[in-house]
Amino acid sequence: MEMRILSRSLCLIADVHGNASALEAVLKDAAKADCTDYLSVGDIVKRGPRPQECVDLLRQVKTKSWVMGNHEKTYHDMLADHDPHTQGAKRIMEIILNAYDYFYLNDLTYQWLANLPYLQICQFEGLKIAIMHALPNKPWGNETNPRSDQENFDQMLKKSAADLAVYGHTHKQLMRYSTQDRLVINPGSVGMPTTSGTWQHNNLAQYTILRLTGADVLEIDFRRVAYDIQSEIMTACERNLPYGDLYCDLLRTGEYTYSVERIEEYNQRYQYDSITNFKEYFAWKK
Numbered sequence: 001m002e003m004r005i006l007s008r009s010l011c012l013i014a015d016v017h018g019n020a021s022a023l024e025a026v027l028k029d030a031a032k033a034d035c036t037d038y039l040s041v042g043d044i045v046k047r048g049p050r051p052q053e054c055v056d057l058l059r060q061v062k063t064k065s066w067v068m069g070n071h072e073k074t075y076h077d078m079l080a081d082h083d084p085h086t087q088g089a090k091r092i093m094e095i096i097l098n099a100y101d102y103f104y105l106n107d108l109t110y111q112w113l114a115n116l117p118y119l120q121i122c123q124f125e126g127l128k129i130a131i132m133h134a135l136p137n138k139p140w141g142n143e144t145n146p147r148s149d150q151e152n153f154d155q156m157l158k159k160s161a162a163d164l165a166v167y168g169h170t171h172k173q174l175m176r177y178s179t180q181d182r183l184v185i186n187p188g189s190v191g192m193p194t195t196s197g198t199w200q201h202n203n204l205a206q207y208t209i210l211r212l213t214g215a216d217v218l219e220i221d222f223r224r225v226a227y228d229i230q231s232e233i234m235t236a237c238e239r240n241l242p243y244g245d246l247y248c249d250l251l252r253t254g255e256y257t258y259s260v261e262r263i264e265e266y267n268q269r270y271q272y273d274s275i276t277n278f279k280e281y282f283a284w285k286k
Helices: 018-031 051-060 070-079 088-102 107-113 151-155 229-238 244-253 260-269 278-283
Strands: 007-012 037-040 119-124 129-134 164-166 173-179 183-187 205-213 216-225
Touching: 007 018, 007 183, 018 051, 018 205, 018 216, 018 229, 051 088, 051 107, 070 088, 070 244, 088 260, 129 183, 183 205, 183 216, 229 244, 244 260
Parallel strands: 007 037, 129 164, 164 183
Antiparallel strands: 007 205, 119 129, 173 183, 205 216
């Protein structure tokens, strides 16, 4: 009988959102599982209190893929003086949170994140992996929620010679196939796992290990890891994280908290409603 030798264990990381406590726990768990390579699927930053620390942790493990998430896209839009895709109360929140991240990221890192590609192809021996945050041509949108139409998932690999696609954005762990029988994987969210609308509720950090032998996928291991949520909440409080109540409630419960109603209430409470464009971001920072 032929023996298949395990050649790679890929750690798939998505949607860290500035939560360094969760990322530290995930990387520690991945090291114990003998992961050999690390892939980032975007949204490393925004909403959590430690964006620079999250980038540094991923650099320390020599992460091989870096793609733009919708939150890094707001960095790009701000620097280019473009409006973000969000409107109303959420638009104000994006401006305020960009200001926070700009303060805690060094300038080179902010610029670098703002100019990441939408799509990256990584090859491990004979296996090609297409890495994107949402779709190959944009890192935002609702087309790839778990119950979305098959054609949206086919779009991930439609113009690609890749064997499988890895994406994030929805904060839900997922495995399904394209109509061409190619794998599509979402590793879930490291920093802001939300289980709203599902039967199972938990707030554990999510990631996935993809074990390969040669060009074959041997195992897909969806993992959930406990971390020190109270320590993360204390950091958010110490750094006066904007919209910190929403962030901490999500970490405690695993329920999505960034509703328009709660954001509007927060904007009114802190008089953020007067901020109307990205240029005012710099005035707010000063």
